[in-house]
Amino acid sequence: MISFIRRSSSKTLVALSGALVALVAVGAVAASGAGGGAGTPPAKPLAEAIASSLDGQEIEGLSARVTFTNEMLESAGMVKGADPLMGGGSGRLWASNNGDVRIELQSEAGGGDVQIVARGDQLWLYHAAANTVYRTTMEPEEKSAKKGGEEEWPPSVAAVSRMLKQLGSEAVVSGAIPSNVAGKPAYSTRIEPKDQGGLIGGADVTWDASNGAPLRVAIFARGENDPTLAIETTEVSFGAVDDAVFAIQPPASAKVENMSAANEPSAADKPKQPITGLSAARAAAPFELSAPAELAGLPRSEVMLVGSGDKKSVTITYGEGLGAITVIESAASGKDQAPSLGASEQAERDGIEIPTAKVAGAEATVFGTPLGSLVSFTRDGVRYVVIGSVTEQDALTAARGL
Numbered sequence: 001m002i003s004f005i006r007r008s009s010s011k012t013l014v015a016l017s018g019a020l021v022a023l024v025a026v027g028a029v030a031a032s033g034a035g036g037g038a039g040t041p042p043a044k045p046l047a048e049a050i051a052s053s054l055d056g057q058e059i060e061g062l063s064a065r066v067t068f069t070n071e072m073l074e075s076a077g078m079v080k081g082a083d084p085l086m087g088g089g090s091g092r093l094w095a096s097n098n099g100d101v102r103i104e105l106q107s108e109a110g111g112g113d114v115q116i117v118a119r120g121d122q123l124w125l126y127h128a129a130a131n132t133v134y135r136t137t138m139e140p141e142e143k144s145a146k147k148g149g150e151e152e153w154p155p156s157v158a159a160v161s162r163m164l165k166q167l168g169s170e171a172v173v174s175g176a177i178p179s180n181v182a183g184k185p186a187y188s189t190r191i192e193p194k195d196q197g198g199l200i201g202g203a204d205v206t207w208d209a210s211n212g213a214p215l216r217v218a219i220f221a222r223g224e225n226d227p228t229l230a231i232e233t234t235e236v237s238f239g240a241v242d243d244a245v246f247a248i249q250p251p252a253s254a255k256v257e258n259m260s261a262a263n264e265p266s267a268a269d270k271p272k273q274p275i276t277g278l279s280a281a282r283a284a285a286p287f288e289l290s291a292p293a294e295l296a297g298l299p300r301s302e303v304m305l306v307g308s309g310d311k312k313s314v315t316i317t318y319g320e321g322l323g324a325i326t327v328i329e330s331a332a333s334g335k336d337q338a339p340s341l342g343a344s345e346q347a348e349r350d351g352i353e354i355p356t357a358k359v360a361g362a363e364a365t366v367f368g369t370p371l372g373s374l375v376s377f378t379r380d381g382v383r384y385v386v387i388g389s390v391t392e393q394d395a396l397t398a399a400r401g402l
Contacts, residue, residue, distance in 0.1 A: 040178035041185040041209035047160040049176035049187045053212040055154040061096040061241040062213055064182070068105055069218075069230040072369040083107065083129055085114045093233070100246040119246045126250035133250040136259040170194060171202075181215040182233040184208050197323020198222070198389030199371050211238065221370035228370045275305040281314050287331045287382050291316045296390075296398040298325055318398070325388035325398050332383040359399045368392025375399040 044052065067090045084091070084107035091105040091113070103116040112128030124135040152159055167173055174190040186209050192202035201222035206215045215236065218227035275284050281303045282289045291314070293300050298319035305314045313330035355366045357375075364377035373395035375386040386399045 039180045039183070039185055041187060043178055044176055044187075046173065046176040046189060047157050047164055049209070050207075050212075051155055051157045051160045053187065053207055053209055056209075056211040059097070059211050059213065059238040061094070062236055062238050063241060064093045064233040064236040066091060066093045066103070066105075067230075067232050067234060069227055069232075071226070071228045072371065083112070083114075085127065089114075090234075094241050094245050096241045096243075096246065100241075100243075102246050102248070115248070115250065117246060117248065124250070126254060130255075131251070131253065132255045132257060134257045134259050167191070178209075179206060181206050182236045184215060184236060185210065186215055193322055195321040195323070197319070197321045199391070200322060200389055208236075213238065219371070224370065276303060278303045281305040284312065285314050285329075286310065286312055287329070288380070289314055289329060290382070290384075290402045291327075291329075292401060294318070295327070295401045296325060296394050298323075298398075322389050325386060325390060325395070327398070327402065328385040328387070330383050332378045332381050357396060359396070360402070364396075364399060366392060366396065368395070 041049075068084065068088050070086060070088045073086050084105040087107060089105045089107035091103065093104075094100075094102045099118075100120075101116075101118040103114075105114045114128065115126040117124055118138070121138050122135065123138050124133050126133045155163075164173060171194055172192045176187040176189055179186050179188045186206050188204060188206040190202055190204050193200060199222050201220040201224060203220070204216070204218040204227070207213060208215055213236070214233075216230065216232035218230035218232075220226075221228045275281055278291055278300075282291070284305050291300060291303060295318045300316060300318055301320060301324070302317040303314065305312060307313055310331060313328055316327045316329070318325045318327070355368075357364050357366050359375065359377045360379060362377040362379045364375050367374045368391065372387065372389040373392045375384075375395045375398075377384055377399065384399065384402055386395050386402075388395060388398075390398075
């Protein structure tokens with residue numbers, strides 16, 4: 001059995017998210033989709049393939065060589081340069097049985113490396129091209145109420161079947177496809193959302209047949225056969241990982257950006273329950289709220305105010321499901337009033353063109369990718385962020401309706 005997955009799964013997902021822009025939101029391990037051939041495991045029903053893998057041999061950690069694919073910027077018509085995080089690259093991944101994770105990536109074009117380390121409750125990402133380290137403190141994991149805080153582990157075939165049944169109400173899940181990744185017999189499955197809204201076409205999932213270790217992650221845009229985002233092991237070995245692997249630190253000269261919740265209001269200052277509803281949110285917001293009944297042809301479905309003091313923001317959702325559009329409104333700070341010269345200079349050094357567009361007389365930053373789009377602009381002291389798994393044009397249409 002691989003207790004490594006149970007102990008480190010959440011932290012692994014957080015660390016990979018820093019590198020893959022929420023790539024591992026599918027919740028576990030991912031897939032190559034290759035089927036059959038030498039060195040593949042026997043055919044099994046999906047529930048049995050998952051349960052037997054997780055009930056396999058115990059491992060203390062893993063070391064792997066990986067490749068990372070990111071077509072988000074290139075597909076969006078942006079210059080991606082040599083940055084391994086934004087344009088893809090290759091490198092190493094280490095994970096220990098206690099949940100520590102380290103990922104390093106380099107690009108063939110020599111754009112400097114990226115290091116991601118999750119150790120204890122600390123997560124940091126070092127971006128060599130910007131000589132900047134981004135740090136955050138991770139929230140402790142919530143324990144299950146079952147069996148004194150312990151979930152059933154390894155899960156039985158029946159337990160996995162129940163999970164797959166629940167997943168089946170929201171997605172189409174293929175069977176277990178025998179495959180081979182990094183020379184390891186593996187199983188793959190494809191998950192596709194039943195909701196036809198949004199731009200996400202699905203995710204492939206592959207794991208080692210003998211111990212359940214992740215071997216590849218791939219997320220596809222709707223209608224595309226090649227992944228938009230993927231991370232895949234090309235070599236992997238199992239065994240204890242020296243603690244020194246996770247003890248590295250970024251250069252002392254690096255600029256440090258603290259991304260943790262340290263500057264957020266304390267728990268005592270936060271409202272016990274979120275403020276919901278248009279009238280209540282409008283009355284509590286310290287800025288003039290714009291929340292039309294409809295945007296881009298989608299009806300307003302939810303309004304919620306979060307935060308406290310001068311950090312209050314209002315989230316308005318339009319539509320339902322994967323094709324929904326979310327608008328986040330907050331009081332603009334001084335740095336929101338005009339585009340940051342420093343950010344523009346850094347983007348130029350990184351080889352990235354940040355597209356802009358006019359929205360109600362304001363200059364907006366626009367990111368359109370195969371998986372979703374974001375529009376951000378400031379007007380009359382209010383900062384607006386429009387985001388969703390929609391096309392760039394639909395996001396702009398929504399922004400112009402505010």
